[in-house]
Amino acid sequence: MAIGNLPNALGKAAQEREARDLHFEPLDKSSFTPMYFQIQSHLLKMIKSGDLRAGDPVPSEEELARVYGVSRMTTRQALQSLKSQGYATGQKGRGTFVTQPKVEKDIAHLAGFTAEMRSLGMRASSRVLEAAKVDADDEIAAHLEIAPGAPVFRLVRLRSADGTPMAIEEGSLSRDRFPEIETVDFRNASLYQTLRDRYGVAINSADEILEARAANRKESELLDIPLRSSLLVISRILRSADGRPIEAARSLYRGDRYRAVLKVFASVTE
Numbered sequence: 001m002a003i004g005n006l007p008n009a010l011g012k013a014a015q016e017r018e019a020r021d022l023h024f025e026p027l028d029k030s031s032f033t034p035m036y037f038q039i040q041s042h043l044l045k046m047i048k049s050g051d052l053r054a055g056d057p058v059p060s061e062e063e064l065a066r067v068y069g070v071s072r073m074t075t076r077q078a079l080q081s082l083k084s085q086g087y088a089t090g091q092k093g094r095g096t097f098v099t100q101p102k103v104e105k106d107i108a109h110l111a112g113f114t115a116e117m118r119s120l121g122m123r124a125s126s127r128v129l130e131a132a133k134v135d136a137d138d139e140i141a142a143h144l145e146i147a148p149g150a151p152v153f154r155l156v157r158l159r160s161a162d163g164t165p166m167a168i169e170e171g172s173l174s175r176d177r178f179p180e181i182e183t184v185d186f187r188n189a190s191l192y193q194t195l196r197d198r199y200g201v202a203i204n205s206a207d208e209i210l211e212a213r214a215a216n217r218k219e220s221e222l223l224d225i226p227l228r229s230s231l232l233v234i235s236r237i238l239r240s241a242d243g244r245p246i247e248a249a250r251s252l253y254r255g256d257r258y259r260a261v262l263k264v265f266a267s268v269t270e
Contacts, residue, residue: 112190
């Protein structure tokens with residue numbers, strides 16, 4: 001049974017939500033489940049059902065306290081829990097708004113962007129920004145263990161999921177090891193599948209460095225985010241089973257859509 005909307009008690013934003021038939025389920029106050037968790041679950045259900053969409057305002061602490069008949073401390077805890085899960089964000093002076101949940105990137109598991117998005121039920125797409133034969137500079141040459149000035153294939157792509165820009169991926173590969181790789185259309189082809197199927201080379205391991213930095217103007221325009229928004233930057237050298245470097249790569253992920261996760265096992269316990 002749903003609790004009816006309370007236009008007199010709620011503000012203008014709540015009345016706008018009423019037009020979208022937003023209803024609040026009653027709390028089970030006899031349950032052992034904490035009330036803040038019940039409220040958070042109700043709000044999460046609204047988000048997942050589409051009743052509350054990305055960019056929509058979430059009812060305030062005061063609004064929720066009036067609707068559910070609980071203290072503001074309880075509703076504050078519910079909203080904080082929603083924020084910690086990445087489903088909402090607070091904007092100073094404006095309130096709390098629904099956000100797209102962040103994609104959790106398991107940095108201990110090597111997977112291409114297309115495979116990652118497919119596992120999340122999202123459709124990946126690519127826009128090739130650069131696909132060119134260039135001479136290796138000193139840094140790329142050292143990473144690929146080739147001579148400076150040796151020919152490399154540089155590939156830069158804007159990667160999107162369900163039409164939303166998510167990351168900029170940059171990679172350099174030795175053309176001597178992968179001849180004519182520049183003839184592949186990477187708007188649709190998977191780089192790692194191409195390496196495996198066409199050249200018989202599979203990725204076995206990677207050396208990675210994680211950093212956080214602000215997006216410059218070009219990056220912010222490509223990723224459709226405000227200037228100086230946070231980026232999760234992963235630089236990596238991918239290697240084959242024999243230890244030889246395959247690719248020197250760098251991926252720039254939107255900080256508002258990604259967070260890195262890593263499962264660590266203890267080697268010694270005391």
